[in-house]
Amino acid sequence: MTTLLYDGSFDGLFTAIFEVFEYRYKDVEIASSERFHQENIFAEIHEVITQPDKSERVLNKLEQNIGKQGVYKLLKVFLSEDPDLENLILSAVRQSVKKAEINILGNYGLLYNLNDCEFFYPDEKLDLNHYQQKFHDEEKGYQLLWQRYFTKTNIVERKNMKLHIQHVPKRYWKYLTEKW
Incomplete structure (x- = not known):
């Protein structure tokens, strides 16, 4: 497991998220250096240096995928001071990227309720x-x-x-x- 340590800022967190995708980390956790306590002696620790340009790229991509309201909700999660906020935000970013890839590659839609699930193609008229x-x-x-x-x-x-x-x-x- 790799642990990414950032400085505790919003830009620092999104720089760490950028590096997760840049270095293709699979088993990763992000932690603020202020609140970090090393529990796993075998974990690889990587210190992230805040870079506003990388952070801006992540925020722009998120704005395309989930909109300004989605980015605003992520900011609220960041400000909530939840002990696991970094990993929650990372999970949300991964889901938004995966969702965007599915929509582009699969080119289909999904309509569901509690009982059943139906696929439709955007070219078709949905009644x-x-x-x-x-x-x-x-x-x-x-x-x-x-x-x-x-x-x-x-x-x-x-x-x-x-x-x-x-x-x-x-x-x-x-x-x-x-x-x-």
Whole structure:
């Protein structure tokens, strides 16, 4: 295993990530030199010198793959001071690079839900109305089930509108399934 030590800066972390890809490290971990405690005496240690140009290249590639929002989320992870933040960010970068390669090389898409998974090619027209209708029918079934449950458990004689309004104000009643 190789351990990359960086100076603890954001640019230093992305320089270390650049070197992971540059030197093709397979079994690697990244650690800040401030928080590093050597646990494995057989691990190879490589000290990373922060280079803004390498960091900028990684950030530009990430912006292409996951967008500015994705880079912003990685920054939030970096600022979270999680003990394993370096390896989390490295894993996210690896996934984004792998995803970009699949999209370029495979040239296919994937549509999935909890029950099934379907492949489609971007050149084909995808009929989303089919999926919307399927989920709409399932939602209607759940709403009917909830309405039956509500009517069976509701005791008309013990109805307390004042308490009901206190818990669920009238302005939200339009969103309640049992009020339809």
